[in-house]
Amino acid sequence: MILNLRFLTGGLVIAAAIGWLMYVGIRETSAYYLTIEEFLPKRETLVGSGLRVAGRVRAGTIAYDAKTLRLDFEIGAFEKDGNVGPGVPVAFTGIKPDMFADGRDVIVEGRYVDGTLRADKVMTSCPSKYEAKLEPPAVS
Numbered sequence: 361m362i363l364n365l366r367f368l369t370g371g372l373v374i375a376a377a378i379g380w381l382m383y384v385g386i387r388e389t390s391a392y393y394l395t396i397e398e399f400l401p402k403r404e405t406l407v408g409s410g411l412r413v414a415g416r417v418r419a420g421t422i423a424y425d426a427k428t429l430r431l432d433f434e435i436g437a438f439e440k441d442g443n444v445g446p447g448v449p450v451a452f453t454g455i456k457p458d459m460f461a462d463g464r465d466v467i468v469e470g471r472y473v474d475g476t477l478r479a480d481k482v483m484t485s486c487p488s489k490y491e492a493k494l495e496p497p498a499v500s
Contacts, residue, residue, distance in 0.1 A: 392406065392409060392410070392411050392412065393411075393412040393414075394411065394412070394413050394414070395413070395414050395415070395437075396413055396414065396415030396416075396435055396436060396437045396447055396448070397437050399411070399413045399415075399448070400437075400446075400447070400448065403448065403472055406472055407472055407473065408471055408472070408473060409471065409472070410469075410470075410471060411468075411469070411470065411471065411472060411477070412467055412468070412469045413435065413448075413467070413468050413477060414465070414466070414467045414468075414485075415435030415436055415437060415447060415448075415465075415466065415468070416435060416436060416437070416438045416463060416464065416465050416466070417433055417434070417435060417460070417461065417462055417463060417464050417466055418433070418434040418435065418436045418447055418462070419462040419463060420462065421433045421434040421449075421462075422460075422461075422462065424456055428453070429453055429454055429455060429456075430451075430452075430453055431450075431451075431452040431453070431454070431456050431460075431482070432449065432450065432451050432452075433449075433450050434447045434448065434449050434450065435447045435448060435450055435466060435468060435477075436448075448472075448475075448476070448477055449475070449476045449477070450468050450476065450477045450479050450482070451476050451477070451478055451479065452468075452470075452479035452482050454481075454482070456482075457482055457483065457484045458484070459484040460482070460484050464484050464485075465484070465485040466482055466483065466484050466485065467482075467483045467485065468481075468482055468483075469481040469482075469483070
């Protein structure tokens, strides 16, 4: 009887430990995925939360220091006139992605703190469409 009670107690302790580790792991790695249009109106309610925000790099906002690996830029929403609308500043420390440039679609993963997205990861996305190369007119 005492041996069964020990196994039951040990099993409950192990099950509780596994449950706690799962809870902490999910809480730490979960992140909201939002477009910049969804993020901007509710950004103040998401302060400190894990986020993934998709947007477009605003032209002229990229500042990269190769010595400190500090990358600052802004992301905004693509507008119908071809411009990138108002957005939010992003601060990232790490290697700049290869395809990172003005007007490029990016996904920023991190936390929104003090009016800035503090990025842990910046990913560029491939262009959504490719245009065929124009052939020069035939000479007759």
